[in-house]
Amino acid sequence: MSGPGPGPVVRWRVxxxxxxxxxxxxxxxxxxxxxxxxxxxRPDAWQRFVVGRALLRCTIAEHRPELADARPVIAVATSGxxxxxVHTEVxxxxxxxxxxxxxxxxxxxxxxxxxxxxxxxxxxxxxxxLSDRAQAWPDATTDxxxxxxxxxxxxxxxxxxxxxxPAGLAAIEVHGGDAHDPPPSATSVPxxxxxAPAVAVEIARGHVTVPVDRFPDGSGPPxxxxxVVPVVWYEVxxxxxxxxxxxxxxxxx
Amino acid sequence: MTTxxxxxxxxxxxxxxxxxxxxxxxxxxEDLRDELDLDSMDExxxxxxxxxxxxxxxxxxxxxxxxxxDGAVAYLERRVSAATA
Numbered sequence: 001m002s003g004p005g006p007g008p009v010v011r012w013r014v015x016x017x018x019x020x021x022x023x024x025x026x027x028x029x030x031x032x033x034x035x036x037x038x039x040x041x042r043p044d045a046w047q048r049f050v051v052g053r054a055l056l057r058c059t060i061a062e063h064r065p066e067l068a069d070a071r072p073v074i075a076v077a078t079s080g081x082x083x084x085x086v087h088t089e090v091x092x093x094x095x096x097x098x099x100x101x102x103x104x105x106x107x108x109x110x111x112x113x114x115x116x117x118x119x120x121x122x123x124x125x126x127x128x129x130l131s132d133r134a135q136a137w138p139d140a141t142t143d144x145x146x147x148x149x150x151x152x153x154x155x156x157x158x159x160x161x162x163x164x165x166p167a168g169l170a171a172i173e174v175h176g177g178d179a180h181d182p183p184p185s186a187t188s189v190p191x192x193x194x195x196a197p198a199v200a201v202e203i204a205r206g207h208v209t210v211p212v213d214r215f216p217d218g219s220g221p222p223x224x225x226x227x228v229v230p231v232v233w234y235e236v237x238x239x240x241x242x243x244x245x246x247x248x249x250x251x252x253x
Numbered sequence: 254m255t256t257x258x259x260x261x262x263x264x265x266x267x268x269x270x271x272x273x274x275x276x277x278x279x280x281x282x283e284d285l286r287d288e289l290d291l292d293s294m295d296e297x298x299x300x301x302x303x304x305x306x307x308x309x310x311x312x313x314x315x316x317x318x319x320x321x322x323d324g325a326v327a328y329l330e331r332r333v334s335a336a337t338a
Contacts, residue, residue, distance in 0.1 A: 042287070046286075047292060062310050079325055122294075123297045124301045126301045126304070127310075128301050128311075129297055166314065168312070169313060
């Protein structure tokens with residue numbers, strides 16, 4: 001694990017998923033993405049896809065203006081992770097939920113993002129996604145806000161790693177994000193420089209540890225079998241919760 | 254449990270997660286995530302409900318086998334049979 005110091009610059013943005021946004025976004029998509037959109041039969045899913053892709057392209061262009069005119073192809077790995085097929089140094093991630101899309105872009109640091117409505121009930125606490133330790137957490141069944149923060153952090157961290165060991169989602173441990181499980185000392189995890197949208201309010205920082213038995217590039221595993229991924233939580237417009245995870249270190253996809 | 258009973262268990266869990274589910278129109282081989290617009294949290298809630306209702310464990314690596322109605326019923330038949338054998 002690297003020590004403190006300047007972390008990678010990360011930029012994320014959100015967009016409301018509406019019919020008007022989808023119509024406007026559709027016009028900005030290159031032909032191959034319009035083709036993919038045409039194969040989506042559900043209108044609500046079509047809107048999410050179009051708004052999400054348009055938002056991702058806007059965020060890439062804002063982060064790397066020289067790419068705006070190049071319209072790089074956004075490919076999708078077998079895991080479902082989007083990536084730029086040429087400018088692979090630009091790491092991207094995309095999430096959408098009811099009413100909102102979120103996109104994140106970074107140079108040289110794999111990133112993950114997840115978004116959920118603040119009022120959405122979290123997943124049922126169970127061994128399917130929580131470790132024994134997390135289930136023993138005193139408020140595991142009574143603090144829906146804390147559970148939802150754990151959920152979005154795990155989802156974002158998983159996207160940043162693009163791989164999960166056989167122990168599964170339950171083995172991802174979340175540190176920080178609630179008063180019961182404080183983050184580690186500030187000297188142990190690098191802090192990314194995050195450029196968030198104006199409607200977002202940072203509410204917590206922490207990290208997730210993701211168990212991996214190998215890295216997607218075939219190397220590894222890390223000595224202790226876990227990857228530490230810094231996470232920042234935000235509230236957006238008082239209605240949504242966003243987690244941004246940044247994989248810092250030598251390993252690349 | 255019979256196949257029909259397991260199908261009812263799956264449909265009951267689905268209608269709790271996605272109330273707009275119409276069992277009459279749900280294609281047996283269609284991807285439930287696409288058909289019912291389920292996201293990853295919905296999928297996890299479905300799995301958890303099935304585990305609790307049937308008192309079985311479903312490993313994460315097996316989730317793809319439950320992504321269609323017929324696939325889920327066939328998978329659960331095997332798991333329940335193994336659990337009661």
